[in-house]
Amino acid sequence: MSSQKGNLKKSGPPKHQNKTAFKNSMHDTSKKTKELNSMSISGCCKKCQEILEWRIKYKKYKPLTQPKKCVRCNEKTVKRAYFISCDKCIKExxxxxxxxKNKEDLSLPEESSQEASRQESELHQELRNLTERQRRSFFRNEEKGNFKEEICSKSTIDH
Ligand SMILES: [Zn+2]
Ligand SMILES: [Zn+2]
Incomplete structure (x- = not known):
């Protein structure tokens, strides 16, 4: 009888503890998927919101390539895929x-959503241009205030 059971060493936690909480972008790092994930769904009822979330999750969401005609004001102002009316009419x-149809559980489109995402992408652009040292101190400052520490895990700090 040979006893080769003594080799079940489980030594400590894994070296790389990546705590990033990405979902369907785990294996799909395409820009499109990232954009869809960061998109906030608004301007529709709860039911439709769920449908859209489902579409994004299972990659069945096809963004509009050009604005669609709004059924309310008849202008080509619909920028959201699968929507029949534009933000202005939704709010009105x-x-x-x-x-x-539904008016319940309606999440109205945010005025500044486009502006916010534009600012965010500018920030990312700036981050890309920073030096390693500047970037680290940026994240260090961010950590104090919010959740960014999860993204900036240990692996980026130890050198
Ligand atoms: Zn709806
Ligand atoms: Zn409209």
Whole structure:
């Protein structure tokens, strides 16, 4: 009888503890998927919101390549895929921009959502241009205030 059971060493935690909480971008790092994931769904009822989230999750979401005609104001102002009316009309009528019916649980589109995402991408651009040292101190400052520490895990700090 040979006893080769003595080799079940489990030594400590793994070296790289990556705590980033990415979902479907884990294996798919394409820009498109990232954009979809960061997109906030608004301007529609809860039910439609769930449908859209589902589409994004299972990659069935096809963003619009050009604005669609709004069924309310008849202008080519619909920028959200699967929506039938534009942000302006959604707000005015306070109805779901996708099914055009439900008024309950409606999350109205944010005024500044485009502006915010533009600012964010500018920030990312700036970060890319920073030196390693500047970037680290940036994240260190961020850590004090919010959740960015998860992204900036140990692996980036130890040199
Ligand atoms: Zn409209
Ligand atoms: Zn709806």
């Amino acid at each position: 009528r306070e109805e779901c921009g996708k099914c055009g």
